[in-house]
Amino acid sequence: MTGPDAPRGTEFGTSSRPRLSIVRADGARLIDARGRSFVDLGATHGAGSLGAAHPAVAAALAEQAAQLIHLGSGYANPVREEFLRRLLGLLPPEFGPVFLSNSGTEAVEAALKIARSATGRPKVVAAMRGFHGRTFGALSATWRREFREPFEPLVPEFVHVPYNDPVALEAAVDDRTALILLEPVQGEGGVHVAAPGYLGAARGAADRSGALLAFDEVQTGVARTGRMFALEHWNVVPDLLILAKSLAGGMPIGATVTTAEVERRFRGSHHSTFGGNPLACAAGAAALDVVVRERLAERAARLGRVALERFGGLPEARLREVRGLGLLIGVELRTPVAPFLAALQERGFLALSAGSTVLRLLPPLVISDEEWSAGLDAVVEVLQHG
């Protein structure tokens, strides 16, 4: 409701939608104000790879909060150093300097600024169906018209090429290109996985033209696709790797990881007051420890295979295609997905859409075998009879 009779204190843009009120999390479950428990097949929008209240993350936060909540990046801090040490220990050796911020869109903004500054060039080549965030730079790289149009004019010199088309990419990249920005798996755009050779072709186009290459792994990063980072599936190392969402166990964080060579070429300055704050870094260090110790990348690969097998026999009348990598799965339907999401919620399962016809499953990586299997059964049931 809007206008003079609207209740005060509503969240901007949400007052017309009825929403579940969630008060607690337990493993892969979210529990509402009435005590009903839902299995979260969307990992709280991809940030809850460890669920939304992992005990190791909660303990790290409580311990850190008692010592130092905020600091500012002008000071060094052992917790931040420990987090960065653990993160870089999981990444290819080419990577070194990391810019820490508070969200995916900020991590993308940093990559855009770094690329323009380091190359002295203006142009950014991104992909159709890509999603990179809602601030002006990231939105300029985002494809969907409904997200962009109300805010135009956006940042100039952004072009979009069809995803998985190396010839179109090569043709668009020239000596004015600062950055090629791609998701290894397009998440919001409908779960489209990079074809073999596509990311390698992007690396080649960047090298030939002197542009930088960035992978936006905000959604695919940290074990989601069955490897610690999706880039490992293709064995291609970009100049900039963009991380956020689940990196800090559900605490707000963004990370723009780059190389010493790119840092050397960077002119100007970039800064964030809360980026790299002790709470996010303590949570991040704890979260990475859990991901490694519990071998969650292997778990994502195994549970992802289970899903693809389970969906194998679904009726073609309902279904166009099932796509995915690890625990990032898109079920493309022939009809709008909204009624199926509602039917799943009635059965106690919360899933997401990706566009109007794709049912997106990206559960917490800590989901139990039983919960996952029940979730897949529920999806099959609503698709067959819903």
Ligand SMILES: Cc1ncc(COP(=O)(O)O)c(C=O)c1O
């Ligand atoms: C690939 C990708 N990049 C960037 C973003 C923006 O992240 P945030 O919502 O944290 O700003 C998202 C969010 O869904 C995303 O999926």
